[in-house]
Amino acid sequence: MAFAFHILGTSSSGNCSVIEAGGARVMLDAGFQGPRLEDSLQSLGLASAAIDAVLITHEHADHCVGLAALLRRHPALKVFANRETARRIQSTFKVRPDWQLFETGASFDYRGLTITSIPIPHDAADPVGFAVDCPAEDGAAARRVTWLTDLGHVTDVVRHHAALADVLVLESNYDDEMLDLSKRPPHLKQRIRGRHGHLSNHAARDLLTGLKEWRATELCLGHLSKECNRTILVEEAMREVRESHGDLRVSVFDPLEDRPLTIS
Numbered sequence: 579m580a581f582a583f584h585i586l587g588t589s590s591s592g593n594c595s596v597i598e599a600g601g602a603r604v605m606l607d608a609g610f611q612g613p614r615l616e617d618s619l620q621s622l623g624l625a626s627a628a629i630d631a632v633l634i635t636h637e638h639a640d641h642c643v644g645l646a647a648l649l650r651r652h653p654a655l656k657v658f659a660n661r662e663t664a665r666r667i668q669s670t671f672k673v674r675p676d677w678q679l680f681e682t683g684a685s686f687d688y689r690g691l692t693i694t695s696i697p698i699p700h701d702a703a704d705p706v707g708f709a710v711d712c713p714a715e716d717g718a719a720a721r722r723v724t725w726l727t728d729l730g731h732v733t734d735v736v737r738h739h740a741a742l743a744d745v746l747v748l749e750s751n752y753d754d755e756m757l758d759l760s761k762r763p764p765h766l767k768q769r770i771r772g773r774h775g776h777l778s779n780h781a782a783r784d785l786l787t788g789l790k791e792w793r794a795t796e797l798c799l800g801h802l803s804k805e806c807n808r809t810i811l812v813e814e815a816m817r818e819v820r821e822s823h824g825d826l827r828v829s830v831f832d833p834l835e836d837r838p839l840t841i842s
């Protein structure tokens with residue numbers, strides 16, 4: 579299967595992507611309501627019946643709200659999650675998915691892909707990011723797709739995985755000033771800014787400019803807050819990153835448009 583990475587959407591309102599590579603079509607998070615998820619898949623020429631498995635980062639609704647509907651249509655779908663995340667989601671479900679449990683931090687193989695879960699600091703039961711190693715095929719080189727959203731601060735493990743990514747999706751959640759000026763209650767502002775909240779534009783930039791190694795040819799900034807961020811502010815924050823890596827393609831996912839993006 580030729581490599582393709584489809585980002586159906588990534589923002590505070592919903593996250594979902596699909597990796598086609600090796601012998602697998604794997605969904606990463608299912609954070610859109612059923613009909614929206616189906617429409618978005620269809621617009622990319624994908625059918626939900628063709629999805630083999632779903633990887634879940636954590637139990638927040640913007641990452642798994644569409645899972646139940648997906649399972650009603652396709653009960654045999656494999657769902658990869660760690661034990662705590664599976665337990666939280668299962669407690670809200672009537673059906674029992676075909677859970678494929680992994681240990682946080684461990685790697686496992688699935689249909690030609692090697693998937694590594696990456697522990698991240700966020701206010702969920704046991705949240706993770708993922709690095710998915712896709713094999714070389716059809717004359718194209720092997721590629722590693724790494725998904726790192728929903729993290730309150732940058733750890734050494736996060737830094738390590740950001741440096742090894744060929745295709746990197748990184749959270750750039752909020753602009754400091756917009757968050758300050760927003761009407762959100764103080765406790766929510768504190769939660770977003772906290773060590774287990776979300777990465778600001780400047781924190782994401784500092785992670786990228788501080789990396790000692792760099793492999794990425796594709797960088798997608800995602801999980802933007804609709805209320806407290808704008809793509810132009812992310813673009814501005816990332817100017818230095820663009821300038822240091824001339825051949826890097828940078829995409830900023832607009833939470834107000836939510837237009838799918840395919841990297842192939």
Ligand SMILES: [Zn+2]
Pocket residue numbers: 636638700702728
């Ligand atoms: Zn979250």
Ligand SMILES: [Zn+2]
Pocket residue numbers: 589590593638640641728801
């Ligand atoms: Zn989220």
